Amino acid sequence: MPSWKQALTLAQYQLRDYVFSRRFILMMALVAIIGAILTAVVGYFRPAAFLESSGAFYAIFWGGGVTVVIVFAGVIFGGDAIAGEFQNKTGYFLMGQPIRRATVYVGKYLAAFVAAFTAVVFFAVLLLGNGAYYFGAGAFTATFLASFVLAIVYLLALLGATFLFSSLFKTSTYATLVVAVLFLFGFMLIQDLISGLVHTTPWYILTYADSIIGGIFNTSCASSPGTHTCTMPGPGGGFTQTVTNATIPEGVGIMLAYFVITSVLGLVSFEREEFS
Amino acid sequence: MTLPSIEVHGLTKRFGSFTALDKLDLKLEGGKCVGFLGPNGAGKTTTLKMLTDMIFPTEGECFLNGISVQRERKRAMESAGVLIESPEIYPSLTATQALRMVAELRNMSREEQNARIPAILEEVKMADWADQKVGKYSKGMKQRLNIAAALVPDPEIVILDEPATGLDPRGMAEVRSIVRDLKKHDRLIFMSSHILAEVTDVCDEVALINHGKLLFYDTLDNVTARFSSGQSSMDASFAHPVSEETLRGKLDGNPDLVKYEQLDPRRFRLSFKGGLPAQGRLLRQLSGEELELVSFQESKSVLEEIYLSQIEKGD
Ligand SMILES: Nc1ncnc2c1ncn2[C@@H]1O[C@H](COP(=O)(O)OP(=O)(O)O)[C@@H](O)[C@H]1O
Ligand SMILES: [Mg+2]
Numbered sequence: 009m010p011s012w013k014q015a016l017t018l019a020q021y022q023l024r025d026y027v028f029s030r031r032f033i034l035m036m037a038l039v040a041i042i043g044a045i046l047t048a049v050v051g052y053f054r055p056a057a058f059l060e061s062s063g064a065f066y067a068i069f070w071g072g073g074v075t076v077v078i079v080f081a082g083v084i085f086g087g088d089a090i091a092g093e094f095q096n097k098t099g100y101f102l103m104g105q106p107i108r109r110a111t112v113y114v115g116k117y118l119a120a121f122v123a124a125f126t127a128v129v130f131f132a133v134l135l136l137g138n139g140a141y142y143f144g145a146g147a148f149t150a151t152f153l154a155s156f157v158l159a160i161v162y163l164l165a166l167l168g169a170t171f172l173f174s175s176l177f178k179t180s181t182y183a184t185l186v187v188a189v190l191f192l193f194g195f196m197l198i199q200d201l202i203s204g205l206v207h208t209t210p211w212y213i214l215t216y217a218d219s220i221i222g223g224i225f226n227t228s229c230a231s232s233p234g235t236h237t238c239t240m241p242g243p244g245g246g247f248t249q250t251v252t253n254a255t256i257p258e259g260v261g262i263m264l265a266y267f268v269i270t271s272v273l274g275l276v277s278f279e280r281e282e283f284s
Numbered sequence: 285m286t287l288p289s290i291e292v293h294g295l296t297k298r299f300g301s302f303t304a305l306d307k308l309d310l311k312l313e314g315g316k317c318v319g320f321l322g323p324n325g326a327g328k329t330t331t332l333k334m335l336t337d338m339i340f341p342t343e344g345e346c347f348l349n350g351i352s353v354q355r356e357r358k359r360a361m362e363s364a365g366v367l368i369e370s371p372e373i374y375p376s377l378t379a380t381q382a383l384r385m386v387a388e389l390r391n392m393s394r395e396e397q398n399a400r401i402p403a404i405l406e407e408v409k410m411a412d413w414a415d416q417k418v419g420k421y422s423k424g425m426k427q428r429l430n431i432a433a434a435l436v437p438d439p440e441i442v443i444l445d446e447p448a449t450g451l452d453p454r455g456m457a458e459v460r461s462i463v464r465d466l467k468k469h470d471r472l473i474f475m476s477s478h479i480l481a482e483v484t485d486v487c488d489e490v491a492l493i494n495h496g497k498l499l500f501y502d503t504l505d506n507v508t509a510r511f512s513s514g515q516s517s518m519d520a521s522f523a524h525p526v527s528e529e530t531l532r533g534k535l536d537g538n539p540d541l542v543k544y545e546q547l548d549p550r551r552f553r554l555s556f557k558g559g560l561p562a563q564g565r566l567l568r569q570l571s572g573e574e575l576e577l578v579s580f581q582e583s584k585s586v587l588e589e590i591y592l593s594q595i596e597k598g599d
Contacts, residue, residue, distance in 0.1 A: 009391035011358070021377065021385045028376040100371030103338050104434065105389045106361035283338035283369075284299075 011111045018102070018115030019122070026085060026123045035084050035127050039077055043134030046073065050138060062143040063225040066152055070135050071222015071231075074159045077131045078166055079191040081124035086170035087184030089116045090278060094178040103283055113278050117171055117271075124163055132156055151225055158221045158260070165214060165266035166191060172274035175281065191215075209252045214266055220259035233259065288349060288363065288440040288472035289313040290335065295344035297330050297496075304330045306496045307344070312489075315470035317463065318501075319483030322493035323595055328476035329369060331493070332445045335474075336366050348441055362390070365439035367430050367447055375419030379410055379429050382418060383436050390437045400436060407462060408432045423450045431462065442466060444475040448482060460486050480591050490587075492594060499594050508586045515542055516563060517555045517583040523576035525549035535569060553583055 026032050046069055050058065058065050090113065093099030102112050139147030170187045177183040195215040202210040210216055223231050229238035235252045254262065295308040305327040312318050322328050333339045335346045337357040346353040351360040373382045380401060387397045405411045408428040418426065427450050434442060447463070448456040463486045466473055477483050483490055484504060491501040500507070528546055535541055535554075540562035542555045556562050570577045584592075 009389070014389050017385065017388045021374065021381065024381070025374040025376040097369070097372040098374055100338065100369050101373050101430070101433070104336065104361075104366035104368065104371065105386060106358045106364075107389055108358050111358075282340060283333065 009106075011108055014107050014111045015115040015118060018107075018112065019118035022116055022119035023122055026119060031084050032123065035081055035123070036130060038080055039127050039131045039134070042073055042077065043131060047134070047138055050142075059142055061227070062139050062147050062149060063151060064227045065139060065142065066135065066155065067222045067225035067227045067231065069138075070132075070152070070155060071225065073135070074128060074131055074221060075162065075218050076192075077127060078124065078159065078163050079188070081127045081163070082120075082166045082170040082191070083184055083188045085120040085123045086117075086167045087174060087187050088180030089120050090171060090174040090274070091177050091180040091183040092174075094281070094283065095180050099283055109279050109281075110275055113171070113175070113275055117167065120167055120171075121163070124167065125160065128156075128159060128163060155221055155224050158224060158256075161260055161263045161267075162214075162218045162221060165217075165263040165270070168267040168270035168274070169214070172270040172277070175274045175278040178281075211254065211258065211262065214263065217254050217259040217262035217266075219253050220256050223253055223259075224256060286349070287314045288470075289347070290441060290443075290472060290474055291347040291350075292331070292335065293345050293347075295331065295334060295346060296342045297327075297334060297339065298342045304496050305334075308493075308496075308498055310491060310498065310501060312472060312474060315467070315472060316489060317467050317473040317475065317487040319487035319490045320474060320476040320493065321478070321480065321483045321490050321591065322476075323478050326478075326493045327496040328478075328493060329445055330496075332368050332443055332474075332476060335443060336361065336364070336368060338368065363439060364441040364443055365434035365437055366443045367434040368443070368445040370423075370427055370450060371430060373418045373426070373429065373433075375417060377418055378415045379405060379418065379432070380414045382429065383433060386433050386436050392437065400438070404432045404435055407435075407465075409458065424452060424455050427451055428455070431459065435462075435466070438469075440471055442471055442473045442475075444473065446476055446478070448477075448479075456482075480588055484585070484587055492591070494595055504587070507590065515555050515557050516559065517553060518563065518566070519547065519551060519553050519579075519581055519583045520570055520577060521551045521579045523550070523578050526552070526575055530575070534575065535566075538566065538569060540565065 050069070058068050088095070093102065093112070093116075099112070136147060136152070173186050174183040177186070191214075195213050199210045199213045199215050202208060202213075219231065220233050223233045226232045229236050230240070230251050231253065233253050234255045235250065237248055238251050240246050240249050290310070290312040292308050292310040295305060296303070297305040308331060320328050320331070330339070334341050335348070335353060337353045337360075341354065348360045349363045353360045377385070383401045383404065384397060387401065392400070402411065402414070405414050408431055410425065410428050410432065413421070413425060418429065421429065427447070431444075431447055434444065444463070448459045451459060460482065463473060463475060475487065487504065489501070489503045490507060492499040502510070526549070531544065531552060535544070540556040540558040542557060544552050544554045546552055554566060556566060567580055570580065
């Protein structure tokens with residue numbers, strides 16, 4: 009039996025386990041809550057700036073929301089994916105089969121990816137629903153589709169990193185905690201520290217790259233991809249500042265590099281781990 | 285067709301400075317059941333885990349049907365069904381789904397699966413639970429399912445690590461009977477246990493291990509012959525205390541008796557030669573109104589003596 013087929017088989021059963029588990033319901037509920045709050049806030053306050061165009065609307069609510077959804081999905085489906093195999097002893101069952109360790113890793117990644125992808129699609133549907141309400145047919149733009157693809161690339165990278173931590177720690181809680189803290193605040197903090205203190209662009213940090221998901225809508229100078237001189241609001245007509253954001257190819261490159269490097273490291277670490 | 289085989293060369297495992305297994309060499313070949321006997325902490329699980337690439341040897345290598353487990357885990361494991369350390373199964377799967385997963389990972393056809401899975405669930409007495417989620421199972425039920433999972437692919441080699449742990453006495457008896465049935469199909473079964481009776485009950489051969497070292501590997505018959513002194517030993521219990529003189533008077537002139545020792549006021553251990561005929565004569569002498577013999581049973585078996593003495597020696 010070829011290993012790729014085994015990976016698909018494993019992914020299929022793992023996915024079944026996810027879909028019938030509490031965590032899947034939890035994830036979908038989280039997306040629903042985020043979507044509901046967003047719908048209520050926009051519907052109640054009708055912020056003019058965001059309702060100017062569908063691009064402005066998506067840049068804020070999709071660009072800002074989907075990365076949070078992805079981090080949650082990564083943590084929920086990937087945090088204990090490998091660590092749990094040790095901690096819950098399900099790995100001992102799999103290791104009794106004629107299967108390579110790498111196949112187990114890939115199969116579990118596929119399952120987590122599909123589960124998280126479903127959550128992202130759910131979030132996209134909620135946003136498109138809102139978009140359609142305010143902008144009609146104008147809500148369904150090619151830019152949104154492009155942004156969706158970028159979000160999926162971010163998901164690849166984030167899950168790659170999550171799996172790496174999950175295989176480095178044999179305890180699910182540690183793996184989950186580290187990923188959650190790192191991706192929800194840690195990277196952002198490091199990025200701010202580096203750009204603030206050292207005045208260099210921390211291009212190697214994933215949160216720098218993920219700005220292209222909202223940036224692609226090109227709705228404000230400060231968030232558009234690439235380097236610009238922008239006029240910032242402030243007293244006396246504001247001031248100008250040079251803003252450096254990742255360009256789309258840079259962002260995609262960085263995210264894919266994250267995916268590849270963390271996956272290789274995660275695989276190597278899992279290959280060396282003992283079920284003792 | 286070649287015979288199923290398990291080979292272990294110079295297998296050593298150290299955890300830090302502690303040597304859990306020390307240069308184990310073992311070659312098992314053909315359809316039979318080999319008991320891997322040793323007290324808790326002897327190194328049984330450590331050995332079986334290296335045999336299935338769950339942990340890595342510090343030194344040495346293992347082969348299943350001649351294929352190196354360390355170099356080609358996937359191909360080597362194709363001929364083996366394994367149960368080590370009571371694993372868990374994804375809790376949302378049912379027994380049938382879990383076994384289907386195993387069957388699919390092992391490339392069994394749909395028809396084979398449909399025939400084999402219900403049959404094996406029947407065999408481990410889990411048919412009634414086939415469509416219930418594993419998450420609801422008791423420990424004993426999970427262990428039965430684990431045994432079923434090891435047997436689903438109809439493997440040539442079966443590796444079982446203390447398969448009866450976690451089961452109630454009836455479950456233990458059932459596991460033994462399953463293992464005995466397995467022998468009918470020319471399989472090589474390697475089963476670890478710390479319970480001597482389990483090994484003598486179902487196995488043809490025994491490998492005794494303690495403190496990470498193999499003490500011997502031989503057939504049960506050879507072991508018994510090699511270590512037995514040609515004497516048998518029976519324990520006799522009486523309804524009331526019996527003095528040594530009374531017993532001596534009673535057994536005076538019995539030519540088979542080698543020695544006797546008083547275990548407590550009502551019990552004696554009698555060693556004798558001459559096998560069953562001598563045992564019969566002894567029983568006739570002891571019975572009768574006077575002494576009120578209430579039981580007459582075999583003392584520790586030869587293997588039991590060996591198991592205990594070998595283990596004491598090592599300590
Ligand atoms: N991961 C580990 N780290 C340190 N010591 C271990 C580890 N696994 C097993 N041991 C030790 O190795 C010895 C043999 O263990 P094991 O093979 O599980 O024994 P058995 O299965 O015969 O009861 C024991 O003393 C145990 O404490
Ligand atoms: Mg053990």
